[in-house]
Amino acid sequence: MNGEPAPTIEVEGVSKWFGGVVAVSDVSLVVEPGVTALLGPNGAGKTTLLRTIGGLTxxxxxxxxxFGEPIRRNPGLYRRIGYMPEHEAVYDFLTGRQFVELGARLQGVDDLDAAVGRAIETVDLVKDQDRRLRGYSRGMRQRMRLAATLVHDPPLLVLDEPLSGTDPAQRLHLRDVIRRLAGEGRTVLVSSHILEEVDQLADRIHLMVSGKLAASGDYRAIRLKLNDRPFVVRIDCANARALAAGLLRVDAVESVEVADDGALRVRSxxxxxLQRSLPAIARELDIRLSRVEPLDDSLESVFEYLATGTGR
Known part of the structure; x- marks a missing residue:
């Protein structure tokens, strides 16, 4: 024995299909204490895998x-998990505190007032706890949902797209809360479809594409994995030949072709x-870009152009 603690989560050869649709295909991974991100484009199977880990599927x-036990039909184990689904589910006529109290009652928390107070304080919403949820911003709702998820003090948090729809300041705030929770010894499994979102958040990243586990590692390793795939992008612009000449100066560009319809096809x-160079060259040449679209299916078009919103 090496004395190291057992992984919090062990997934072994998991597949899940719905009729003829395969959502998750032969995925094996481990999740240890700290923050782990499940990364992938929409439709990659992240939510299905999280629901399986949470015992919901x-x-x-x-x-x-x-925690070394089978998850399915194990109510005692469910008490040790806080699961926050992606889609917002709040009763907006409740106050923030009432919403968290509801979560505490459902979990059978003994000292309800103390537990609710701690959870709301953890997400820094004490001053707003008596306001109705309908008056909350998206970020505030996400934080209060997180409070309801952790009100029973679970050692494992499974958070499906917790940063979705939040502005940059709210994302930073939520990121700090999540890191703080992990710093208390918890295991936090977070899903995201945005690569840059998990930078500075996750200790380890598992990349899913088309229901399969494509890569595992830290942020740098995943970015290198994404970059190490041939990539073809279509560019529509006002002056294709001038932009093609400009792009050929970029070391990252392997080739540029002007298609019959006047669009550029750039290989890199x-x-x-390429992502950094393209807008700079377009500005330099005063060329308006009307469309930038990945054309290949390699790692879901290199995870939708590094998943920063440049892709489709």
Whole structure:
């Protein structure tokens, strides 16, 4: 024995299909204390895998253990998990405090007032706890939903797209709360479809594409993995030949072709460099870009142009 603690979550050969649709295909991974991100484009199977880990969905094949126990039909284990689904589900006629109290009652918390107070303080919403949820911003709702998720003090938090729809300041705030929770010894599993969102948040990242586990590692390793794929992008602009000449000066560009319809087809293996260079060259040449679209399916078009909103 090496004395290291067992992983919090162990997923072994898990597949899940709905009729003829395969949502998750033969995924195996481990999740240890700290913050782990499940990253992938929309439709990659992240939510299905999280629901399987949380015991909400039975895998078609494979096994999931949490804290060394099978997760399915294990009510005692559910008490040790805080699960926050992606889609916002709040009763907006309740105050923030009433909403968290509801979560505490459902979890059978003993000292309800103390637990609710601690949870709301953790997400820094004490001053707003008596306001109705309908008056909250998106970021405030996400934070109060997080308070309801952790009100029973679970050692494992499973958060499906918790930063979705929040502005930059709110994302930073939520990121700090999540890091603080992990710093208390918890295991936090977070899903996201935005690569840059998990930078400075996750200790380890598992990349899912088309229901499969494509890569695992830290932020740098995942970015290198994404960049190491041939990539073709279509560019529509006012002056294709002038832009083509400008792009050929970029080391990241392997080739540029002007198609019959006047669009450019640019091939590159260094996606992040191309992503930085393209708008700068367009500004330099005073060329308006009307469309930038990935054309290949390699790692979901290099995860939708590094998942920063430049892709489709």
């Amino acid at each position: 039975l895998p078609s094949e494979g096994t999931v253990t949490v 293996r260094d996606v992040s460099s």
